Amino acid sequence: MIRVILPTHLRRLANTERQVQVPVNAPVTIRTVLDSLENTYPMLKGTIRDQNTLQRRAFVRFFACGQDLSHVPTDDPLPDSVANGSEPLWVVGAMAGG
Amino acid sequence: MNGVRVLVGTRKGAFILTSDEKRKRWKVSEPIFPGWEIYHFSGSPVDPNRLYVSQSSGWFGQLIQRSDDGGKTWQTMGNKFAYEGIPGTHQWYDGTQHPWEFKRVWQLKPSLTDPDTVYAGVEDAALFRSSDGGQSWQELAELRKVKSELWQPGAGGMCLHTILLDPQDANRIIVAISAAGAFRSDDGGESWRPINNGLKSQYELPDPDAEVGHCVHNLAMHPSKPNVLFMQKHWDVMRSDNGGDSWDEVSGNLPSDFGFPIAVHAHEPNTIYVVPIKSDSEHYPPEGKLRVYRSRSGGQEWEALTRGLPQKNCYVNVLRTALAVDALDPCGIYFGTTGGQVYASADSGDSWKDIVRDLPSVMSVEVQTLP
Numbered sequence: 511m512i513r514v515i516l517p518t519h520l521r522r523l524a525n526t527e528r529q530v531q532v533p534v535n536a537p538v539t540i541r542t543v544l545d546s547l548e549n550t551y552p553m554l555k556g557t558i559r560d561q562n563t564l565q566r567r568a569f570v571r572f573f574a575c576g577q578d579l580s581h582v583p584t585d586d587p588l589p590d591s592v593a594n595g596s597e598p599l600w601v602v603g604a605m606a607g608g
Numbered sequence: 609m610n611g612v613r614v615l616v617g618t619r620k621g622a623f624i625l626t627s628d629e630k631r632k633r634w635k636v637s638e639p640i641f642p643g644w645e646i647y648h649f650s651g652s653p654v655d656p657n658r659l660y661v662s663q664s665s666g667w668f669g670q671l672i673q674r675s676d677d678g679g680k681t682w683q684t685m686g687n688k689f690a691y692e693g694i695p696g697t698h699q700w701y702d703g704t705q706h707p708w709e710f711k712r713v714w715q716l717k718p719s720l721t722d723p724d725t726v727y728a729g730v731e732d733a734a735l736f737r738s739s740d741g742g743q744s745w746q747e748l749a750e751l752r753k754v755k756s757e758l759w760q761p762g763a764g765g766m767c768l769h770t771i772l773l774d775p776q777d778a779n780r781i782i783v784a785i786s787a788a789g790a791f792r793s794d795d796g797g798e799s800w801r802p803i804n805n806g807l808k809s810q811y812e813l814p815d816p817d818a819e820v821g822h823c824v825h826n827l828a829m830h831p832s833k834p835n836v837l838f839m840q841k842h843w844d845v846m847r848s849d850n851g852g853d854s855w856d857e858v859s860g861n862l863p864s865d866f867g868f869p870i871a872v873h874a875h876e877p878n879t880i881y882v883v884p885i886k887s888d889s890e891h892y893p894p895e896g897k898l899r900v901y902r903s904r905s906g907g908q909e910w911e912a913l914t915r916g917l918p919q920k921n922c923y924v925n926v927l928r929t930a931l932a933v934d935a936l937d938p939c940g941i942y943f944g945t946t947g948g949q950v951y952a953s954a955d956s957g958d959s960w961k962d963i964v965r966d967l968p969s970v971m972s973v974e975v976q977t978l979p
Binding site for chain 1: 643644665666667668669670671684687688690
């Protein structure tokens with residue numbers, strides 16, 4: 511199971527805990543994790559990535575293992591520690607404002 | 609319950625304000641969808657417990673929520689708004705062509721006859737319809753073939769913000785778009801034509817009489833006289849007596865004919881309300897006095913309604929979807945401000961009282977009169 515940490519608004523929307531676990535078959539990538547996340551929590555469709563283009567929404571970031579993975583191609587493998595469930599993938603609302 | 613339910617959308621959540629038919633004591637709900645922008649919050653005229661919410665955020669995009677129990681519980685509905693075919697382009701601020709991009713839903717208009725049918729007016733401007741209670745959405749795409757290459761975004765974005773459904777003709781739909789104008793379909797959305805003849809935009813358009821491109825802010829119609837339409841344009845208050853085929857200015861003695869919302873009294877088809885705003889760059893009431901103006905003659909002659917409204921140091925705005933009426937007698941009038949106040953009048957506008965003063969900035973107000 512892959513661990514995903516959701517920002518407050520999406521946690522409330524999905525009516526779940528801050529951290530969720532979703533099943534993902536290899537390869538474990540941002541795309542496959544989001545596919546599984548949206549499959550488990552359909553109300554999250556369109557909130558993290560555009561439903562038509564699958565592009566990450568501009569003010570959403572992906573962090574894992576102390577790195578910003580937002581600009582990594584979504585089909586690249588995630589770090590092993592995310593794939594083996596020891597570290598979570600963070601979905602973060604970007605800092606925006608003043 | 610008997611009484612009214614005021615559905616309020618704000619920059620940071622939705623609220624439900626309830627009262628009995630006397631409209632003196634109000635209950636204000638906790639925030640619903642706290643932290644989200646609620647561009648519109650509306651109820652089905654067929655089933656008052658069926659509510660629809662347009663919920664959006666700069667971070668997480670657009671969601672549609674539906675309640676079947678008057679707002680006690682909610683379910684997230686479909687939010688896939690895909691333009692039909694190749695979306696094409698419209699005019700951008702710099703005069704170049706810009707591709708159509710979905711941004712948000714400005715208006716949710718439930719059908720007058722079917723609780724599962726609801727229309728969505730969106731930015732970039734287009735009209736969608738759902739026939740399954742908001743689970744899936746289909747564009748009424750012929751609208752965007754009406755000279756849409758000349759449509760351009762107003763300051764608030766290129767949004768389809770107003771949808772009128774004709775209670776006497778199920779095939780007639782009228783919409784307004786900033787900045788494109790008003791459009792009408794007489795065949796249920798299959799085909800459309802601009803209805804902007806008589807609008808003059810001498811400060812906004814190189815051709816003041818252009819067929820499209822006008823910045824229409826809001827439209828209103830009384831159900832008993834659907835051929836009579838009222839319009840608050842960017843500047844000018846307008847009236848049509850032929851379903852929009854032609855328009856005449858009825859600004860008359862208003863202190864400013866700039867403004868956003870316009871509404872019609874529930875029982876007097878010729879009594880209309882506007883909230884004059886100083887100018888397109890100074891979005892607050894003239895002289896710092898918050899005044900609703902009422903015309904009992906369908907325009908031209910206007911009276912200021914001030915009792916209970918701040919008459920000094922008031923610099924709030926009232927947005928286009930933030931003025932509504934109930935169906936009680938005497939008619940109740942309601943509006944919300946960008947300062948977070950929701951004002952109500954239980955006597956057709958003669959006197960006003962705030963229901964609540966410190967909500968987040970109000971974006972929309974709709975009223976349900978409950979049996």
